[in-house]
Amino acid sequence: MITRETVEKIAKLARLQLSESDLEKYTGQLNNILADVEKLKELNTDAIEATTHAVEVANPLREDEVKTNTVIDAVLEISPDHEAHFFRVPKVL
Amino acid sequence: MTTFETVIGLEVHAQLKTKTKIFCSCSTEFGKPPNTNTCEVCLGLPGVLPVLNRKAVEFAIKAGLATHCSIQRKSVFARKNYFYPDLPKGYQISQYELPICLKGYLDIEFDGQKKRVGLTRIHMEEDAGKLNHDFGSSDVSHVDLNRACTPLIEIVSEPDMRGPKEASAYLRRLRDILVYLDICDGNMEEGSFRCDANVSIRPVGQEKFGTRCELKNMNSFRNVERAIEYEVKRQEALILDGGKVVQETRTWNADKGISESMRSKEEANDYRYFPDPDLLPLIVEDAWVEELRKQQPELPVEKSERFAKDYGIPPYDAEVLTADKAVAQHWEEAVKAAQGTEPKKVSNLYMTHLLKLQKDIPETFERITSSIVAEVLKMTEDGQISLGMAKEILDEVAASGKAVKLIVEEKGMVQVSDTGAIEKVVDQVLADNPKNLADFRGGKDKLFGFFVGQTMKALGGKANPKVVNDILMKKLKG
Incomplete structure (x- = not known):
C-alpha cells in the first residue's frame, strides 16, 4: 500500500513539485499499479529466472577507439549559463 | 577499562586505463580543456543510448581474476539516482544487485604477518564530472564533464581488517596488482585510485559490529592510516564518554589532521536503484574469461x-x-x-x-x-x-x-690491474720508506695499511685493491 507520504518523499527525491490534487491522484494511480502487480504475483514463477529485459540479445559492445565530437559548443550555447568552456552553476560544496 | 577492536572495510574506486569512456567514444585523456572530451552521451542529452566499452569489461574481468573472484556470466547495469551538478543525467550508471565479480580475496603482509582479506565484489560504473569551486566568482561553481563517464571499477572488501597498517597493506597490494595488470595507473594523488574506509569499533570478544562511519577524501596511503587512527580514537572517546557513534559520512581533513562530519541530508542514501533499461544484461561467456586468464601477467x-x-x-x-x-x-x-x-x-x-x-x-x-x-x-x-x-x-x-x-x-676512471706497473710503484714506495719497512718486518703488522695507502696514492687511487694487496704482501715479506 502506497501512502501519500511515500509519494511526497519520492516526489521530493525526484525534485518534483506536486499540488495537493496531484498527490491525491498519483497515490491512487500508484496503488492501482501495485494492485495489478499483486494480481500477476498469483502466477507461480519459481522456475523462471528474473529478467531485466524482455529479450536477451548478445552484448552490443564497442571497441575502445576514440571519436571526436564537437557538440559541446552548441550545448554550451543553449545551456542556462557558461563561462570559459565550463558550465556555470550556483555554488555547491 | 574496555579494550576495543577496530573493524575496517575498504571501498576502492580505480579508474580504468581505457582510451575511451565506458559508454561512449570520447577520449579519457587527462588535462584537456574543460568539456572538450564530451559528446551527446556523456553530456546526458535526451534520446541517446550508452554502448558499453569492450575493453572496460575486459579490464574488470582481469581485476576479478587477479583477486580470485568468481566472474559472473550475467551482470546488470543499474541506475543510481541522485542530483548533483557533476552528474548530467541525474543518475550514475553502476552495477548493483548483479555485479560482474563476486567473492574474491587478497593475501596481504604487514608487520611480518600474513593475512587473507576477503573481497565482497567488484562492479563497473561510470565516474562523475569535476566541479571547480575556485574559478571566477565565489558564488558559482564551474562544471567540467571531461571525466564524466570515465570507466571505474569499485572493489569492495569484507570488513576483515583490524587496524590502519592492515588497511594500507591491503591498499598497496591492490594497487600493485592493478598496476601490474596495466589496467589502472594507481595514482592516489591524482585520483585514479581512490579509497573510502568504513570504520567501526567493538569491545574485544563481541561478535556484533559497532556502528560504522564512512571516511572519504584520503588521497595517500599515509592519509588512509592517519584518518583511520584518528577515527578509531574519536569513536573510542565517544563510547567511553557514554555517547553513541552515529552512522555518517566523514571527510578527512589532512591539514588539520581530523575527520569532519559531512552535512548529510536524511535521504542522501536513498538512491532508488533500478536496472538501466538502456543497457542489456552483460553476458560474459566462459571462453572469454579463459582467453583473458591466459593473458594474465x-x-x-x-x-x-x-x-x-x-x-x-x-x-x-x-x-x-x-x-x-x-x-x-x-x-x-x-x-x-x-x-x-x-x-x-x-x-x-x-x-x-x-x-x-x-x-x-x-x-x-x-x-x-x-x-x-x-x-x-x-x-x-x-x-x-x-x-x-x-x-x-x-x-x-x-x-x-x-x-x-x-x-x-x-674521468680517467681506469683501474690499474697491470701487475708490472703496480710492482714498479710498490718497489718505489718500499725504497722511499726504509724505516717503516724495517719496522714492518720487525713485526709491526699494522703498517701494512700505511703501505697500501702510499701505493694507492702513487697510483692516483685507480689501482685494483686486490692486486695491490697481493703484490705488497709478497714484496713486504721480502
Whole structure:
C-alpha cells in the first residue's frame, strides 16, 4: 500500500513539485499499479529466472577507439549559463 | 577499562586505463580543456543510448581474476539516482544487485604477518564530472564533464581488517596488482585510485559490529592510516564518554589532521536503484574469461617468489624489487645480461643505489638501461673499475644520459690491474720508506695499511685493491 507520504518523499527525491490534487491522484494511480502487480504475483514463477529485459540479445559492445565530437559548443550555447568552456552553476560544496 | 577492536572495510574506486569512456567514444585523456572530451552521451542529452566499452569489461574481468573472484556470466547495469551538478543525467550508471565479480580475496603482509582479506565484489560504473569551486566568482561553481563517464571499477572488501597498517597493506597490494595488470595507473594523488574506509569499533570478544562511519577524501596511503587512527580514537572517546557513534559520512581533513562530519541530508542514501533499461544484461561467456586468464601477467607475489627461488636473492630484496613492475623487469634483464655476476650483487646495486637514484632522477631507469647496469657490473667484476667508480658512472648516466665509455674516459676512471706497473710503484714506495719497512718486518703488522695507502696514492687511487694487496704482501715479506 502506497501512502501519500511515500509519494511526497519520492516526489521530493525526484525534485518534483506536486499540488495537493496531484498527490491525491498519483497515490491512487500508484496503488492501482501495485494492485495489478499483486494480481500477476498469483502466477507461480519459481522456475523462471528474473529478467531485466524482455529479450536477451548478445552484448552490443564497442571497441575502445576514440571519436571526436564537437557538440559541446552548441550545448554550451543553449545551456542556462557558461563561462570559459565550463558550465556555470550556483555554488555547491 | 574496555579494550576495543577496530573493524575496517575498504571501498576502492580505480579508474580504468581505457582510451575511451565506458559508454561512449570520447577520449579519457587527462588535462584537456574543460568539456572538450564530451559528446551527446556523456553530456546526458535526451534520446541517446550508452554502448558499453569492450575493453572496460575486459579490464574488470582481469581485476576479478587477479583477486580470485568468481566472474559472473550475467551482470546488470543499474541506475543510481541522485542530483548533483557533476552528474548530467541525474543518475550514475553502476552495477548493483548483479555485479560482474563476486567473492574474491587478497593475501596481504604487514608487520611480518600474513593475512587473507576477503573481497565482497567488484562492479563497473561510470565516474562523475569535476566541479571547480575556485574559478571566477565565489558564488558559482564551474562544471567540467571531461571525466564524466570515465570507466571505474569499485572493489569492495569484507570488513576483515583490524587496524590502519592492515588497511594500507591491503591498499598497496591492490594497487600493485592493478598496476601490474596495466589496467589502472594507481595514482592516489591524482585520483585514479581512490579509497573510502568504513570504520567501526567493538569491545574485544563481541561478535556484533559497532556502528560504522564512512571516511572519504584520503588521497595517500599515509592519509588512509592517519584518518583511520584518528577515527578509531574519536569513536573510542565517544563510547567511553557514554555517547553513541552515529552512522555518517566523514571527510578527512589532512591539514588539520581530523575527520569532519559531512552535512548529510536524511535521504542522501536513498538512491532508488533500478536496472538501466538502456543497457542489456552483460553476458560474459566462459571462453572469454579463459582467453583473458591466459593473458594474465605474472603478479607481484608470484614474481617475488620466483625471483627469490630462481635467483637466490633474499625474499626481502625480491619483494622490494617486484613492487614496481618496470623496476622488476629492468632488474631481471640486467641479471640476464650480466652473465657471471651473482644476482645478489645486482640486487645490492638496485637496493642500495639505483632505487634511491630513481627518487631524485625519474628518468634513471630509462637512461640506465639493463645492459648498462650489466656492462658496469662486468667492469667491476673484471677489476677494471671499483664499485665506487661504478656508482659514480651510473650517477652520471642517470644525470646526463652520456655513454659509459665516454664517462670512463672523461674521468680517467681506469683501474690499474697491470701487475708490472703496480710492482714498479710498490718497489718505489718500499725504497722511499726504509724505516717503516724495517719496522714492518720487525713485526709491526699494522703498517701494512700505511703501505697500501702510499701505493694507492702513487697510483692516483685507480689501482685494483686486490692486486695491490697481493703484490705488497709478497714484496713486504721480502
